[in-house]
Amino acid sequence: MILVLLISILFIGGLLAWVSEIFDPALPRIVALVTVIVELLVMLTLLGATDSPDPAWLASINAAWMPRFGIGFHLAADGLSVLLLLLTAFLGIIAVGSAWNEITERVGFFYFNLLWTLAGVVGVFTALDLFLFFFFWEVMLIPMYFIIAIWGHENKNYAAMKFFIFTQVSGLLMLVSILVLAYFHYEQFGFFSFDYFDLLRVNTTGPLEMLVMLGFFIAFTTKLPSMPFHSWLPDAHSQAPTPGSVILAGVLLKTGAYGLIRFAVPLFPEASMQFAPVAMTLAAISILYCAKVAFAQTDIKRLIAYTSVSHMGFVLLGVYAWNEQALQGAVMTMLAHGLSAAALFMFAGGLQHRIHTRDMTQMGGFLAKVPRMATVALFFSIAALGMPGLGNFIGEFLALLGAFQASIWATVAAALGLVLASVYSLWVIQRVFHGAYRAEVGTAQFNESQLLDFDRREMVYYGLMMLGLVWMGMYPQPFLDLSAGTLQTLLENSRQLLAAVPN
Amino acid sequence: MLIVIATAIVLMLLIGIRRSYVGTSATAITGLLLATIVAAAMLPYTNQQVTPLLIVDQYSLFFTPIICALAMFIAILSFPYLFRLNDDKEEYYLLLTVATVGAIIMVSSNHFISTILGLETLSMALYGMVAYPLHCKESAKYPLEAAVKYLVLSAVATSFILFGMALLYAKTGTLAFSNVTTAHELEAGATYIGVTNIGPMQGLSDNYTIIALLLIIAGIAFKLSLAPFHMWTPDVYEGSPLPATAYLATVGKAAMFVVLLRFLEISDALAFDSVVTAFTLVASLSILVGNLLALLQDNLKRILAYSSIAHMGYLLIAVIASQYLAGTISVEAVTFYLIAYVIMTLGAFGVASVISSSEKEFDEVSDYRGLFWREPWLAGIFTAMLLSLAGIPLTVGFIGKFYLVLAGVESGLWVLLGVLVVGSGIGLYYYLRIVYRMLLPQRDAFAYREAGIESLSSYGVLALLLLLLVVLGIYPTPLMTLIQSVAAVI
Numbered sequence: 007m008i009l010v011l012l013i014s015i016l017f018i019g020g021l022l023a024w025v026s027e028i029f030d031p032a033l034p035r036i037v038a039l040v041t042v043i044v045e046l047l048v049m050l051t052l053l054g055a056t057d058s059p060d061p062a063w064l065a066s067i068n069a070a071w072m073p074r075f076g077i078g079f080h081l082a083a084d085g086l087s088v089l090l091l092l093l094t095a096f097l098g099i100i101a102v103g104s105a106w107n108e109i110t111e112r113v114g115f116f117y118f119n120l121l122w123t124l125a126g127v128v129g130v131f132t133a134l135d136l137f138l139f140f141f142f143w144e145v146m147l148i149p150m151y152f153i154i155a156i157w158g159h160e161n162k163n164y165a166a167m168k169f170f171i172f173t174q175v176s177g178l179l180m181l182v183s184i185l186v187l188a189y190f191h192y193e194q195f196g197f198f199s200f201d202y203f204d205l206l207r208v209n210t211t212g213p214l215e216m217l218v219m220l221g222f223f224i225a226f227t228t229k230l231p232s233m234p235f236h237s238w239l240p241d242a243h244s245q246a247p248t249p250g251s252v253i254l255a256g257v258l259l260k261t262g263a264y265g266l267i268r269f270a271v272p273l274f275p276e277a278s279m280q281f282a283p284v285a286m287t288l289a290a291i292s293i294l295y296c297a298k299v300a301f302a303q304t305d306i307k308r309l310i311a312y313t314s315v316s317h318m319g320f321v322l323l324g325v326y327a328w329n330e331q332a333l334q335g336a337v338m339t340m341l342a343h344g345l346s347a348a349a350l351f352m353f354a355g356g357l358q359h360r361i362h363t364r365d366m367t368q369m370g371g372f373l374a375k376v377p378r379m380a381t382v383a384l385f386f387s388i389a390a391l392g393m394p395g396l397g398n399f400i401g402e403f404l405a406l407l408g409a410f411q412a413s414i415w416a417t418v419a420a421a422l423g424l425v426l427a428s429v430y431s432l433w434v435i436q437r438v439f440h441g442a443y444r445a446e447v448g449t450a451q452f453n454e455s456q457l458l459d460f461d462r463r464e465m466v467y468y469g470l471m472m473l474g475l476v477w478m479g480m481y482p483q484p485f486l487d488l489s490a491g492t493l494q495t496l497l498e499n500s501r502q503l504l505a506a507v508p509n
Numbered sequence: 510m511l512i513v514i515a516t517a518i519v520l521m522l523l524i525g526i527r528r529s530y531v532g533t534s535a536t537a538i539t540g541l542l543l544a545t546i547v548a549a550a551m552l553p554y555t556n557q558q559v560t561p562l563l564i565v566d567q568y569s570l571f572f573t574p575i576i577c578a579l580a581m582f583i584a585i586l587s588f589p590y591l592f593r594l595n596d597d598k599e600e601y602y603l604l605l606t607v608a609t610v611g612a613i614i615m616v617s618s619n620h621f622i623s624t625i626l627g628l629e630t631l632s633m634a635l636y637g638m639v640a641y642p643l644h645c646k647e648s649a650k651y652p653l654e655a656a657v658k659y660l661v662l663s664a665v666a667t668s669f670i671l672f673g674m675a676l677l678y679a680k681t682g683t684l685a686f687s688n689v690t691t692a693h694e695l696e697a698g699a700t701y702i703g704v705t706n707i708g709p710m711q712g713l714s715d716n717y718t719i720i721a722l723l724l725i726i727a728g729i730a731f732k733l734s735l736a737p738f739h740m741w742t743p744d745v746y747e748g749s750p751l752p753a754t755a756y757l758a759t760v761g762k763a764a765m766f767v768v769l770l771r772f773l774e775i776s777d778a779l780a781f782d783s784v785v786t787a788f789t790l791v792a793s794l795s796i797l798v799g800n801l802l803a804l805l806q807d808n809l810k811r812i813l814a815y816s817s818i819a820h821m822g823y824l825l826i827a828v829i830a831s832q833y834l835a836g837t838i839s840v841e842a843v844t845f846y847l848i849a850y851v852i853m854t855l856g857a858f859g860v861a862s863v864i865s866s867s868e869k870e871f872d873e874v875s876d877y878r879g880l881f882w883r884e885p886w887l888a889g890i891f892t893a894m895l896l897s898l899a900g901i902p903l904t905v906g907f908i909g910k911f912y913l914v915l916a917g918v919e920s921g922l923w924v925l926l927g928v929l930v931v932g933s934g935i936g937l938y939y940y941l942r943i944v945y946r947m948l949l950p951q952r953d954a955f956a957y958r959e960a961g962i963e964s965l966s967s968y969g970v971l972a973l974l975l976l977l978l979v980v981l982g983i984y985p986t987p988l989m990t991l992i993q994s995v996a997a998v999i
Contacts, residue, residue, distance in 0.1 A: 074989045075915070112882075137911075144902040151941070156948050163945050170941060174901075175934035181911070182926055185918040192919075 008052060008065045009081040009132050012091070013125050015045050020121035027114025035109075038102045038117035042124070046095035052088050062495060064088060071138070075188070076199035080135040086337065086492040089485060090131045090264060093344045096474070097256040098124050103467045104352045105249040108359050109157060116157060119149035123253055130261045136184045136269070137200040140177070143225075143265075146258065147173055150250065157247040159358075165238075165245035172238040176228035183221025186214070187273065202269075206499065210274060219274035219281065226270055229262030232322050233292040236315045243311035244364065248355025251307070255314050256348035260340045263321045267336070267496070271328060275500035278326070285326040286409065286416040293319035293423035301430045305364045306354045306438070310347065313390060313430060316423060317343045317398075323420055324405035328500070332408020333493045334486055335401050341485065342389070342397030342478050349386040349471045353379065356464065357438075360456045366434070371443030376459040380439045382468045387431040389475050392424050397478025541581035541609065549574040561685060562623040569617035571844075571995045572767055576616065579760050579851060580609040582859070582970045587752040589967055590862050591642075601641055608634035608756065612764035619775065621674045621684045624768055628667065628732070631761060636660050638753040639745065655748025662741045666731030673724030680718055686775040715781070722778045723787060732765045735791050735825070736798040739818045743806075746814035747872070751865055754810060755858035758817055759851040766824065770843055779832035788829050792925060795822030796932035803939045809872045812939055813857060816898060819932055820850055823910070826917050826925045833920030840996040842912035845988070849897070849909035849981070856894035856974040860887050863967050874943055879951030886968075888947045890975045895940040897978055900933055905981040 019041030026033040052064055060066065066082035083091065101120060109116045126146025133139035147170060155166035184200070191208045192198050199205065210218065228235040243251050271278040278285075293316050300312035317339065324336030356379070358364050373380045389396040392403075402424065409417045460468070478485060552570045584605055591601060611630030618624045640656030674684070681687050727738065734742040746754050778784050799819030806812045824846055831839035864880075864887065865871045881888040897906030910933070917926045981988055 071984075072986050072989060074986065074993060141902045144907070148896065148901060148903075152948070155945055166945070167938065167941055171934055171937050174899075174937055175930065178930045178933055182914055182918065182930065185911075185915050189915075189918050 007067060008048065009067055009083060012045065012048055012132075013081075013128050015041060015048065016121045016125035016128060019045075020118040020125065023117035023121060024114040031113050034114040034117045035102065035106055038105075038121060039099070041121060042095060042098035042102055045098065045124075046092070049088070049091050049095050052083060052091070062491070066134075071135075074198075075137075076197055076201065076204075077137045078135045078201055079138060080201055081129075081132040081138075082134045083132050084492045085488040085490070086264075086267070087131045089337065089341060089488055090260060091128060093260070093341055094124060094127050094131065094257050096470075097252060097344060097348050100256075100348060100352065100467050100471065101249040101252045103463070104252055104355065105247070106463070108248055108355070112156065116153070119152045120249060120253065122146075122149040123153070124257070127253075127257050127261060131264060134202040135200050136187070136202065136205060139269070140181055140184060143180075143261070144174070144177060146261070147177075150254065150258065153250040153253075154242060154246045157250065158245040159247075160245070161241070162245045165241040168238045169242040172228055172235065176225040176235065179221045180225035183218045183225075186218050186221075205273060208273075211276070215274055215277045216281070219270065219277040222265070222270040222273070223281070223285070226262040226265040227288075227322065229265070230259060230318045230322060231262070231315055232319060233288055233295060233315075236292070236296065239315060240308045240311040243314070243351065244305055244307040248352055248359070251351035251355060252348040255311075255351050256344040259314065259318060260344060263318070263325065263336065263340050266322070266325045267333065267493075271325065272496050272500055275503045279328070279504065282326040282328065283413060283416075286323055286413050289319045289322035289326070290416045290419040290423075291319075292316065292322065293420050294426065297423050297426035297430060301426070301433065304366050306357070306366050306369075306434065307351065307364050309366075309430065309434060310350045310354055313350075313427070314343070314347050316427065317347070317390070317402075319423065320402050320405045320420065323409045323416065327405075327409040327412035328497070329408050329411060330490075330493055330497060331404050332412070333497070334489065335404025335406070335408055337401075337489045337493070338397065338478065338482060338485065339401030339405055342401050342475060345471045345474050345478075346386050346389045346396075346398055349382070349468060350390065352467070353383050353386065356460070360458060362456075366437045369438045370441040371439070372457070373439040374443060375457055378460045378465065380435075382460065382465075382472075383439065384435055385472060386475075387435055391428040391431040395476070395479045397475045397482070400479055400482045538581055538584050540606065541577050541584060545574045545577040545581060548577060558619075562620045562626075563614065563617045564619045565617055566998045567995045568767075568771070568998045571991070572616040572763070573613050575848065575851070576609060576612045576760055576764060579763075579855060580605060580612075580756070582855060582974070583752050583756050583759075585966050585970050586755070586859050586862050590750070590752055590866055592866070601638065604634040604637045604641075605756065608638065609760065612760050615764040616767045618768065619686045619771055621678075621686070624772075625667070625671065625674075627764070628670075628768075631764065632659075632663050632667070635753070635757055635761060638756060639749040641753065642750050651744075651748035652750065653748075655745045658741055658748075659745045663732065666728045666738070668728075669724050669731070670728030673721045673726075673728065676717065676721035676724065680721065686772055688775065688777050719781050719783050722776075722781065722784055725772070726778075726784070726787060726791075729765060729769050730791055733762060733769070733821050734814075734818050735821050736794040736818060737791075739795070739798065742818060743802075743811040743814040746810045746817075747808055751810075751858055751862035751870060751872075755855055755862065758813070758858065759855050762817065762821065763847050763851050766821075766843070766847055770828065770840065773828065774831065774840070779829070785829060785832060788825055789922075789925060792822045792825035792829065793928045795819060795825070796928050800932045800935040800939075804935065806939070807874050809861060809874055809877070809943070812874070812943070813854070816936065816939070817854065819936060820854075820898070822932070823913055823929060824850070826922060826929060827913050829925065830916040830920040830922060833922075834916065837993065837996040838912075838919065839916045841989075841992050842909075842916040844992045844996055845912045845985075846909035848988070849905040852974055852977050852981075853894045853897040853904070853906055856890060856971065856978065857898065859967070859971050859974065860891040860894065863887065863971065874946055877943060877947050878949050880947040882951055887971070890971050891947065892944050893975055893978055895944055897982070899937050899940040903979060903982050905978050905985070908982060908985045 019037065023034040023037040023041070026037050063082045063084050068078055068080040071077050071079040105116065105120065123146050126142050129142030129145065130139060133142055151166050151170045154169060155162055158165060187205055187208060188198055188200050190210055191205055194208060224235065231239050243254060246254060296312045296315040296319070300309050300316065303309040303312060320339050321336045324332040324339065354364065389398050392399045406417055406421055409420065548570055552567060558564050584602060587601065608631050611627045611634065614623055614627030614630065618627055636656050636659060639659055640652045642652055678684055731738040745757070749757065773779055796819050799815045799822060803812050803815035806815065824843055827839045827842035827846065861872060893904060897904035900906045900910040914926060914929070917929070
């Protein structure tokens, strides 16, 4: 029941936030903040929960929904889900915080969309019925579309449309795949089922398996994103309002990785193993290519967006290496990148909110003017480049370590990405904060008086995220323990399935 | 008992016709409402042939209340729309009820004669509805052009159908729908089970039958506005007054599709490969042409016209699938999608007609700029309808698409499914374009409200449609079960 509660809190909170605007325009943000904090607290109770008949799951619920097709309302959470749920709620708080002063128009509707997006994400992380999963997968899109299309920047229509069409079309491919899989189940067992555990037993073979797996793969890697399906991301990010970027980078991208770990590989172990070299190559190309492209950007948000793609390459690499270390690394990267990318987008958004430009050629020498902002940016930049002691390092290191056992060449290539990462990360810092101060040189086109340092409220959010990253970097064991159970089960299952396949 | 039902329906409609004065609209609405209730109440009981011409089985009884309800909704929506029309307004409701009688005959026909009767009753009344605001200058732009175009082309289509029927009659010796592959006589009143067994040929060859079938199919495709027989659709949609467009797009299409489905199921026409090929081509063309051309439109009615072409193409996928599937899944898919389609199409046209009136129609996409902030409820309903047309979850359109894809997957129609995915992707663009337009800030204070009159009942209809859209999108199980039992009949 706890999981139903988690989803309904957000749905109801969203509606309340919308309605509360009638009474006072300042009310929605408070309602939204309370909602996400309650959400986080309820999630924390999940950690010790035994709300499931199956001890492998911390909480679950399974009710009939559309019995005609064996579709159930099946939600369940294990260690992996809980980690990502916590990330979702935490970044939810951060996103509400970053919207606090930035969103001034149609406030109620904004928080409504924000909370419904989060509700969709929570649904995705807990759904164990593939129909339900797809349902939530799409539910998180529409409010996100609205967030970009209404509160976005100058080119928002194009960006929102591109985002929606990319994810929707790839989603349709996944729907076809899900249905094919359900049909296989029907042929083999005589009844329709969309339940995860039923579908795991389906014996898929032959070329069709590969095609069906690709349906899932394309949907998830579009979301992740990875080459060659990444081109929506820089546009969506650069046009989205700051809270939109935070949610997009921090949480929405992780649903793609989660989908790969939970569904794409376990459901089709054989096809996935055959496909792994291709996927890992794509990951390596993604890492290197997008790091290089990032270097060529002048728009700070686009730059961070490309680095996101590059970092998610490590996740893809880790998932398709499919051993425990690599998977642990992928999960850690998801968590750490969730925080660091969210923080960087928040920083970029904050900067844009102040000086109304994202163009780095217009910036320079800000260090003297806004020291706190410079420090924060430096911290998250070196976190992103994988400095030991911070969460990203643990994730990327483990991912590479695991991947090395699977494919040496892809790993070597991917590791070069770390070098590029430090180049572009420090380059940003240099461009924005060092050098001569633009206003003094006289080339600045922004209003200097607007360039204010982070205030105390903002520092609290950044502080929380820093704390999270340091914790992950210094003592990652609790996180690793939490996800270990899930990952071992997944690995064991696929090993058995692979062993059962006659070669 | 059955005759009573049939006459009751017709009688109630007649009452609606008699008192064609001030209370016409109210009477028509009440009559239609009663018909809806009676027909719905009859659903569990009946399964019988009424005269050789009409069959009253659960499938027709399932669609009868739907058609009556749709007609009622459109009547309610027409009321404020026509309120200020400087002309006699009463006959409009007469036409509407007559058209509904035709549609009901169509859904309960399993005989060529009754099909043609119903079809012509429906079309004749529709010509009148399309041309209705003829004498008003500022009304819908080209009612006469639309009506004439529709009249001529639809007459041609009918003649195609008639010719095909005549040819089939020569082959089978009966005007009742019958299995054309075996050409055996069917006992009147029996329930038909379409079993695929190609028996010995009698006299005329297969090719002959195929030509006859293709003629009928071409005619029907014309009425359903499937590509490449779609040319009339955008013009007629654009030219007619909005409630008439809505009627044409929902009742007209749904009734025709039921006939098509019944005909194909009984005649087993899909056993011929060339017929399947023809359908596949028509379906893919409709999806692609409909979606691609909709991209180029700036007029809301034309966009919806092209999107309806695409939707008819989607529906055909399930029809084709019925050939490969033993169970009733494809009939269920078609039925469910038809329901979804009429809900969302009526909703979309409903919003447009609430905004417009017979004096001034707001049907350019740019007219909808800022609607979200001016009329949040209307815009919200419109958005929901458009998202449903695009097949986004939480709406009934998604469940409908789910059904279609399921039917397609089961029968392995990979090419058509590919076309469906591409088509839906393109479709998203023009649906979202409208949504985006509504989200833009308002430019100036448009003289919107002055045109129409506020009518609470229209809002009620729209709210009801929205409720249906969402409830069926989230919990469709009751409807699924109902359709499952109903579909078993066909």
